[in-house]
Amino acid sequence: IVLTQSPGTLSLSPGERVTLSCRASQNVGNNYLAWYQQRPGQAPRLLIYDASRWATGIPDRFSGSGSGTDFTLTISRLEPEDFAVYYCHQYAISPLTFGGGTKVEIK
Amino acid sequence: QITLKESGPTLVKPTQTLTLTCTLSGISLSASGVGVHWIRQPPGKALEWLALTYWNEGERYSSSLERRLAITKDPAENQVVLTMTNMDPVDTATYYCGYSNGWLVHNWGQGTLVTVSS
Numbered sequence: 001i002v003l004t005q006s007p008g009t010l011s012l013s014p015g016e017r018v019t020l021s022c023r024a025s026q027n028v029g030n031n032y033l034a035w036y037q038q039r040p041g042q043a044p045r046l047l048i049y050d051a052s053r054w055a056t057g058i059p060d061r062f063s064g065s066g067s068g069t070d071f072t073l074t075i076s077r078l079e080p081e082d083f084a085v086y087y088c089h090q091y092a093i094s095p096l097t098f099g100g101g102t103k104v105e106i107k
Numbered sequence: 108q109i110t111l112k113e114s115g116p117t118l119v120k121p122t123q124t125l126t127l128t129c130t131l132s133g134i135s136l137s138a139s140g141v142g143v144h145w146i147r148q149p150p151g152k153a154l155e156w157l158a159l160t161y162w163n164e165g166e167r168y169s170s171s172l173e174r175r176l177a178i179t180k181d182p183a184e185n186q187v188v189l190t191m192t193n194m195d196p197v198d199t200a201t202y203y204c205g206y207s208n209g210w211l212v213h214n215w216g217q218g219t220l221v222t223v224s225s
Binding site for chain 2: 038043087097099101
């Protein structure tokens with residue numbers, strides 16, 4: 001399954017709302033779609049799994065939605081620590097795959 | 108708390124074989140539902156999934172790299188080893204191992220940067 005993320009880069013200010021898109025080339029069974037955040041120099045961190053479930057300790061300003069082939073990650077109000085790269089990932093079918101990432105940068 | 112740590116060479120020459128070790132702490136590799144993945148990230152680029160060894164269901168590999176990869180488990184040492192043959196400069200990347208319960212990667216190691224250069 002090929003995952004296409006858009007846009008590639010977003011330039012935003014703290015406090016703004018952001019919506020990231022992930023489109024799959026075929027149906028993601030059981031909505032086994034996750035979102036990861038990666039800050040510079042760090043390993044990725046799991047935010048959302050099963051398309052809409054929060055991972056442990058993730059604040060509720062992050063939310064995931066979607067099903068089938070179209071998925072969205074929304075950050076309701078950007079905090080300074082949210083400026084990072086976000087990856088979607090499908091774990092429904094082998095080989096597992098990641099999207100190309102969306103960078104959220106400070107405007 | 109489940110933690111993972113990658114270890115291996117930081118520099119390999121073209122055509123050599125890379126061997127990386129992932130040491131798992133806080134959970135047994137033999138436990139039900141435990142999986143360990145390898146994922147890499149070239150500098151400034153996206154994540155690329157490489158391989159998975161999952162509980163009692165064997166191994167899975169990236170389609171494009173399958174012929175060069177092997178993932179094995181050492182339950183006695185609680186370690187997972189990845190070998191990649193015929194290394195090339197384009198394989199320069201940070202290599203991560205990750206723990207999953209099922210196929211979802213929950214926890215990541217800190218990563219290890221491997222440079223391929225003569």
